[in-house]
Amino acid sequence: MRGGNEKLTGLILARGGSKGIPLKNLVTVGGIPLLERSVKAMKDFGRFDSIWVSTDHLEISACAYKLGVKLFNRSEENASDNSTSIAAVAEFLQYNKKVEILCLVQCTSPFLQPTFLNTGYDLMLNGYDSVFSGTRDKKFRWSVADIDNVESTKPLNFDTSNRQRRQDRQGEIVENGMFYFTKREILEQGVFQGGRIGYVEIPEEYSMDIDTKIDLLIAEQINKHIANLSDEHGTPDANYFG
Amino acid sequence: MRGGNEKLTGLILARGGSKGIPLKNLVTVGGIPLLERSVKAMKDFGRFDSIWVSTDHLEISACAYKLGVKLFNRSEENASDNSTSIAAVAEFLQYNKKVEILCLVQCTSPFLQPTFLNTGYDLMLNGYDSVFSGTRDKKFRWSVADIDNVESTKPLNFDTSNRQRRQDRQGEIVENGMFYFTKREILEQGVFQGGRIGYVEIPEEYSMDIDTKIDLLIAEQINKHIANLSDEHGTPDANYFG
Numbered sequence: 001m002r003g004g005n006e007k008l009t010g011l012i013l014a015r016g017g018s019k020g021i022p023l024k025n026l027v028t029v030g031g032i033p034l035l036e037r038s039v040k041a042m043k044d045f046g047r048f049d050s051i052w053v054s055t056d057h058l059e060i061s062a063c064a065y066k067l068g069v070k071l072f073n074r075s076e077e078n079a080s081d082n083s084t085s086i087a088a089v090a091e092f093l094q095y096n097k098k099v100e101i102l103c104l105v106q107c108t109s110p111f112l113q114p115t116f117l118n119t120g121y122d123l124m125l126n127g128y129d130s131v132f133s134g135t136r137d138k139k140f141r142w143s144v145a146d147i148d149n150v151e152s153t154k155p156l157n158f159d160t161s162n163r164q165r166r167q168d169r170q171g172e173i174v175e176n177g178m179f180y181f182t183k184r185e186i187l188e189q190g191v192f193q194g195g196r197i198g199y200v201e202i203p204e205e206y207s208m209d210i211d212t213k214i215d216l217l218i219a220e221q222i223n224k225h226i227a228n229l230s231d232e233h234g235t236p237d238a239n240y241f242g
Numbered sequence: 243m244r245g246g247n248e249k250l251t252g253l254i255l256a257r258g259g260s261k262g263i264p265l266k267n268l269v270t271v272g273g274i275p276l277l278e279r280s281v282k283a284m285k286d287f288g289r290f291d292s293i294w295v296s297t298d299h300l301e302i303s304a305c306a307y308k309l310g311v312k313l314f315n316r317s318e319e320n321a322s323d324n325s326t327s328i329a330a331v332a333e334f335l336q337y338n339k340k341v342e343i344l345c346l347v348q349c350t351s352p353f354l355q356p357t358f359l360n361t362g363y364d365l366m367l368n369g370y371d372s373v374f375s376g377t378r379d380k381k382f383r384w385s386v387a388d389i390d391n392v393e394s395t396k397p398l399n400f401d402t403s404n405r406q407r408r409q410d411r412q413g414e415i416v417e418n419g420m421f422y423f424t425k426r427e428i429l430e431q432g433v434f435q436g437g438r439i440g441y442v443e444i445p446e447e448y449s450m451d452i453d454t455k456i457d458l459l460i461a462e463q464i465n466k467h468i469a470n471l472s473d474e475h476g477t478p479d480a481n482y483f484g
Contacts, residue, residue, distance in 0.1 A: 084407070134384065141416055142439075143415070145440070147441065150368060175383075191402055193402055197394045198389050198392070214464060220463075
């Protein structure tokens with residue numbers, strides 16, 4: 001019983017090769033492999049017509065198979081260090097003609113919650129052509145300058161003579177890569193974000209993604225912290241308002 | 243034996259009242275109070291003419307006294323939740339006429355290293371009027387939009403039709419608050435950053451600051467990680483180049 005009539009497809013791109021952490025998609029946070037965490041959140045969301053994992057790696061295939069999701073065998077050329085997500089998605093769309101809206105989920109974002117996907121999909125049904133996840137950031141940003149040549153850096157997002165306190169700033173939305181909802185016609189233009197673009201604002205502590213080994217240690221701490229929070233207050237809503 | 247002739251003064255603003263974590267300036271990371279960690283890095287840097295702690299709190303005063311730094315009794319009006327750092331610094335400059343260059347150090351940045359201060363001060367002696375610490379950030383940023391009214395967000399620091407991979411981007415410098423070197427005449431204009439503005443680029447894992455309880459747990463993990471790194475490679479340089 002979905003809200004709209006369009007075919008919503010969930011996809012995880014999980015190649016075997018990864019720098020920094022070997023077989024990153026299968027490392028565990030809170031004892032659960034990243035791939036399994038993502039699939040669980042996607043299933044609990046409950047509005048996907050189908051959920052797919054695109055991979056080039058046997059062990060990842062085996063994990064996906066156990067989780068009961070569909071497998072797409074990613075071509076070698078789309079699983080190299082230089083291949084792009086949009087090319088891997090194009091290959092998948094070519095194969096699967098039923099997709100009308102794709103939700104690309106990044107399984108290195110361990111704290112995806114079903115409610116975040118729900119907020120995103122509701123936005124899609126409410127007039128957006130693409131919706132991504134992001135976090136609000138209020139930091140002060142400066143241009144990269146040639147410091148050796150005593151070049152002055154320039155403020156990018158504030159006025160030095162009238163500098164607000166951080167808490168008084170509206171801030172910006174920083175993409176966190178957790179997920180991207182996109183209509184097929186936008187993807188066929190070669191981008192994840194096009195047309196009318198919306199976002200789901202993810203609380204900062206849920207927003208991290210895992211790239212390096214120190215990130216894994218940090219994720220374990222956040223995982224415990226979130227478990228405590230849920231015991232006290234239940235799962236948070238994705239606030240997409242100010 | 244300093245490189246220049248100007249009086250360089252180090253200052254930590256450490257008030258007693260703090261939201262989130264009570265008496266935050268005295269909580270420990272790696273078993274050492276934040277205030278003590280900062281003072282140690284400042285002493286090891288070795289080029290300050292004097293090091294000061296400005297506080298309104300007895301326990302912080304006692305800690306500073308034990309560390310052998312100078313104490314400045316912060317006025318009540320400059321130690322409230324609404325008081326600004328620049329006002330607290332103005333009060334200090336009024337009292338201490340010898341300051342020519344001030345280095346404000348934030349003791350909630352637990353991973354300050356003497357080498358970072360060294361790089362910053364060398365820049366000051368090399369033609370800059372103010373130098374701050376920051377980290378390079380390559381994330382994709384978007385404007386805050388009225389999502390409920392199906393307003394489209396807009397990209398702020400890239401072109402959607404020609405989106406580079408993150409590793410190919412030059413990025414921006416995000417202030418991390420760890421320290422600010424500023425000439426007196428700039429501070430007297432009411433700002434920390436003015437004239438010719440430079441920065442020290444701090445490696446990301448050294449860059450965090452502590453605001454909430456979860457940050458403390460994360461800092462403990464980073465602290466262990468950095469201890470391991472130093473065993474292997476020694477302390478890193480502050481890269482202020484690309």
